[in-house]
Amino acid sequence: MEAVPRRARAYVACTVLGALFCLLPLPATRVSWSAVALLALVYAACEQAAARWRVAGTFYPVLLAGAFLLPPSAAALVALPGALLSRADQRPRLPRRGRRAAQLVLGVWAASAVHGALGGRDAVVASDFPYALAPAGAAVLAFCLVLTALDGGLRVLTEHVPLRRAWRGLFVRSLAPVAVHGLAGLMMAVLWRSPYGPVAALLVLLPMCVSWWAFAQYHRERAAHQATIRALVQAVDIKDGYTRGHSERVGQASMMIARELGMDDERVEVLRFAGILHDVGKLGVPTRLLRKDGPLTPEERRVIELHPEYGHEMVRGIGFLGEARAAVLHHHERLDGSGYPYGLVGTQIPESARVVAVADAFDAMTSTRSYRRARPVPVALQELERCAGSQFDPRMVTALVRALVRDGWHPAVTAQEEPRVPAPPAPVAAPARAHP
Amino acid sequence: MSARPLTVLIHTCAALLAASCLAATCRTGLEERSTALAFGVLVTVGELSRWTGARVREAAPLAAAGALSYALLGEDAGQATHHGAPQAVAVVLAAALLGSVPHLARGHGPELDHLARRVLTVGFAAVCFQPLYSRGVFDAWHGAAYALLLLALLALTALCDAVLAAALAHSRTRWPFGPLLRDELHALLGIGSAVCATGAVMALAVAVVGLWALPVFSLPLLLTQLSFRRYAAVRTTYRQTIASLARATEIAGYTPAGHALRVASLCRAVGRDLGLTRPELSVLEHAALMHDIGQLSLVDPVPAGATAVLPTAEQRRIALLGGAVVRQTGVDSAVAVVVERQADPYREQPVAARIVRAVNAYVEKARDAGPGGPLTALEELRLATAEQYAPDVVESLARVLARDSLTLPAAG
Numbered sequence: 091m092e093a094v095p096r097r098a099r100a101y102v103a104c105t106v107l108g109a110l111f112c113l114l115p116l117p118a119t120r121v122s123w124s125a126v127a128l129l130a131l132v133y134a135a136c137e138q139a140a141a142r143w144r145v146a147g148t149f150y151p152v153l154l155a156g157a158f159l160l161p162p163s164a165a166a167l168v169a170l171p172g173a174l175l176s177r178a179d180q181r182p183r184l185p186r187r188g189r190r191a192a193q194l195v196l197g198v199w200a201a202s203a204v205h206g207a208l209g210g211r212d213a214v215v216a217s218d219f220p221y222a223l224a225p226a227g228a229a230v231l232a233f234c235l236v237l238t239a240l241d242g243g244l245r246v247l248t249e250h251v252p253l254r255r256a257w258r259g260l261f262v263r264s265l266a267p268v269a270v271h272g273l274a275g276l277m278m279a280v281l282w283r284s285p286y287g288p289v290a291a292l293l294v295l296l297p298m299c300v301s302w303w304a305f306a307q308y309h310r311e312r313a314a315h316q317a318t319i320r321a322l323v324q325a326v327d328i329k330d331g332y333t334r335g336h337s338e339r340v341g342q343a344s345m346m347i348a349r350e351l352g353m354d355d356e357r358v359e360v361l362r363f364a365g366i367l368h369d370v371g372k373l374g375v376p377t378r379l380l381r382k383d384g385p386l387t388p389e390e391r392r393v394i395e396l397h398p399e400y401g402h403e404m405v406r407g408i409g410f411l412g413e414a415r416a417a418v419l420h421h422h423e424r425l426d427g428s429g430y431p432y433g434l435v436g437t438q439i440p441e442s443a444r445v446v447a448v449a450d451a452f453d454a455m456t457s458t459r460s461y462r463r464a465r466p467v468p469v470a471l472q473e474l475e476r477c478a479g480s481q482f483d484p485r486m487v488t489a490l491v492r493a494l495v496r497d498g499w500h501p502a503v504t505a506q507e508e509p510r511v512p513a514p515p516a517p518v519a520a521p522a523r524a525h526p
Numbered sequence: 527m528s529a530r531p532l533t534v535l536i537h538t539c540a541a542l543l544a545a546s547c548l549a550a551t552c553r554t555g556l557e558e559r560s561t562a563l564a565f566g567v568l569v570t571v572g573e574l575s576r577w578t579g580a581r582v583r584e585a586a587p588l589a590a591a592g593a594l595s596y597a598l599l600g601e602d603a604g605q606a607t608h609h610g611a612p613q614a615v616a617v618v619l620a621a622a623l624l625g626s627v628p629h630l631a632r633g634h635g636p637e638l639d640h641l642a643r644r645v646l647t648v649g650f651a652a653v654c655f656q657p658l659y660s661r662g663v664f665d666a667w668h669g670a671a672y673a674l675l676l677l678a679l680l681a682l683t684a685l686c687d688a689v690l691a692a693a694l695a696h697s698r699t700r701w702p703f704g705p706l707l708r709d710e711l712h713a714l715l716g717i718g719s720a721v722c723a724t725g726a727v728m729a730l731a732v733a734v735v736g737l738w739a740l741p742v743f744s745l746p747l748l749l750t751q752l753s754f755r756r757y758a759a760v761r762t763t764y765r766q767t768i769a770s771l772a773r774a775t776e777i778a779g780y781t782p783a784g785h786a787l788r789v790a791s792l793c794r795a796v797g798r799d800l801g802l803t804r805p806e807l808s809v810l811e812h813a814a815l816m817h818d819i820g821q822l823s824l825v826d827p828v829p830a831g832a833t834a835v836l837p838t839a840e841q842r843r844i845a846l847l848g849g850a851v852v853r854q855t856g857v858d859s860a861v862a863v864v865v866e867r868q869a870d871p872y873r874e875q876p877v878a879a880r881i882v883r884a885v886n887a888y889v890e891k892a893r894d895a896g897p898g899g900p901l902t903a904l905e906e907l908r909l910a911t912a913e914q915y916a917p918d919v920v921e922s923l924a925r926v927l928a929r930d931s932l933t934l935p936a937a938g
Contacts (some may be wrong), residue, residue, distance in 0.1 A: 305756075
């Protein structure tokens with residue numbers, strides 16, 4: 091890993107200095123030190139629990155409750171032990187922890203200052219609702235602004251992203267979760283000051299912790315799920331040696347086409363899966379046929395042409411795949427009705443299948459097979475355009491061409507794949523045929 | 527033992543309680559209408575956002591927490607409340623009925639179990655709390671002690687709810703009561719504790735700040751509900767994916783169609799009968815789905831995929847190949863262990879592997895044997911309990927088959 095740029099180091103040093111400046115008036119503050127200690131302890135415990143469950147993100151309710159209860163410098167102190175003890179994944183660890191702690195100190199300080207200036211602390215003591223919501227809202231806004239500004243600043247210095255883009259995305263994404271944490275923090279603060287005391291306040295944290303735990307489980311399960319899908323694809327790759335990496339690339343090309351057609355994110359994701367899984371039915375075709383060099387007999391061809399139906403049979407039980415299942419069944423149909431398995435014509439073919447058909451043919455032409463070398467991208471695109479209307483949907487072909495002109499073709503290289511040789515321009519011979 | 531009367535008993539109790547509470551409320555009229563309305567709206571919204579479909583413990587955590595906090599509400603912004611236990615039950619019942627209208631309209635049957643549990647738990651909490659509170663028994667409990675008192679009451683209520691849920695499930699499915707209760711109690715640690723804590727916090731917060739506390743605190747709990755829902759959804763799709771991975775061997779012609787699913791559902795039933803915990807059951811089910819996946823690595827298919835008749839060494843080799851494939855899929859490694867060891871002698875096997883081995887052998891032997899097949903297969907398994915199949919698993923399998931009327935229980 092390259093060393094931290096000098097500018098970034100100076101930036102972090104400034105942040106830490108600012109944080110220290112916030113903590114400076116501490117000795118002169120009159121505050122209930124037991125409350126500060128208890129909040130700091132709870133925050134540190136929550137951070138440790140988060141590290142154990144491997145949740146990304148910080149447990150803000152405790153910090154915001156501190157900001158609503160205590161004067162700025164004391165509230166900022168609450169964040170310090172937890173942040174300094176927290177886990178840093180990458181090296182260098184010490185500066186990272188220091189930066190994190192300094193950012194949180196500054197954020198909490200700003201939140202508490204805004205909240206105090208609007209008379210929030212009195213509203214909390216008197217439990218004056220709905221007025222208490224206004225200072226709390228302003229404090230949440232300040233907290234979010236400071237944290238995202240500091241994060242955005244660092245990104246500008248290290249990754250050279252334009253300031254506005256670096257900051258706006260961060261701010262919009264973090265505002266909603268922080269607002270929910272802010273509500274929980276407000277409830278904690280109100281109950282803390284009520285006759286029921288800190289015990290009732292800590293109860294507020296329990297549902298938040300449970301929600302966190304569920305969130306962590308969700309991510310774990312989702313990772314396992316994706317690994318399983320990848321395993322399905324790998325099983326095909328093992329059988330069909332020369333199409334290695336083909337599935338992933340078709341998934342990528344399908345995604346590019348779908349995005350170019352302006353489909354929403356969910357549908358784009360489904361089409362990526364459609365591309366990845368389109369050949370899964372080859373698991374049902376004898377390995378001997380898949381690996382055969384040279385021309386196939388009509389009999390053998392018929393057996394191989396069963397693979398869309400096998401594939402559909404396999405994936406039809408997976409609910410979330412949605413229209414990707416139709417794509418698996420129909421990705422060898424042609425617009426003129428000469429495809430298989432059903433010989434559908436034109437718009438009878440599901441849209442998802444028309445996308446995958448183009449992506450499949452494109453990758454089949456631009457990757458090296460045992461019987462021929464890869465063709466360059468422009469040649470493959472010409473070929474696709476030539477067959478648009480008879481074999482492929484012209485809309486999909488145009489979308490692929492536009493996407494490739496703009497973004498280029500950078501297929502993700504999987505680990506087992508050999509480096510691709512830049513192939514000499516091959517004479518255009520046989521009509522584009524996706525490998526059977 | 528016939529268990530169905532238990533359901534009838536619970537439903538009758540709930541109906542009697544609901545009817546008497548409604549009658550009492552009609553006679554006296556509603557106290558503190560705005561509070562009743564606010565909590566009613568909260569419970570209705572909670573019921574409206576209820577999950578349908580995915581199998582989960584608490585389908586409507588927000589409604590449950592709102593209902594419990596209304597049952598335990600003693601003050602509203604510093605003023606003592608006067609709604610008694612009957613009104614609490616009546617308001618919650620009305621709101622729950624109202625909230626289930628759209629679910630009914632969409633064709634999901636009336637969930638009587640769900641309603642009965644809601645009425646009985648709210649009734650329990652309210653009857654424990656409201657009469658004593660209005661008589662001033664809790665006046666000596668101040669501050670933190672009062673908060674802890676509410677929490678203890680809610681914990682007690684949650685225990686009762688767990689017992690009710692287990693009893694209803696036992697009555698419906700006739701699975702053994704003990705493991706069901708253990709699962710319910712285990713689930714209390716998750717969403718159950720969140721519901722209890724939220725119920726207590728809402729009651730306390732309304733006592734301090736009034737009804738504003740309801741919307742402010744519903745939001746974090748909605749977040750919890752959302753996380754749980756996503757978790758449940760991804761679990762479902764994961765199961766579907768594993769099932770279709772399991773079908774790869776069927777598509778490839780190594781095993782007959784439907785074999786993996788049949789083995790998995792029988793394994794699950796046997797696992798339940800033997801009292802496995804939920805995580806163990808899920809490992810068992812995944813392993814059962816993928817138990818034949820090692821055959822994908824074979825050059826020539828085993829005739830009809832029947833591994834139970836192969837020599838032991840060959841069975842073990844296929845099992846090890848299967849374990850290797852499962853390890854690649856990123857599934858829990860416990861599943862791979864079960865798949866790997868499915869052909870070992872039962873005394874060396876983990877319990878899940880014993881179940882997979884016996885059930886797989888039964889399904890293969892019973893498949894093509896005609897009308898008397900199941901009985902003969904079971905008899906063959908019993909004769910091989912010296913080394914290959916665990917006797918308790920075989921007996922459990924016989925019980926499960928007898929219960930589902932798949933075959934008569936063979937005398938043995």
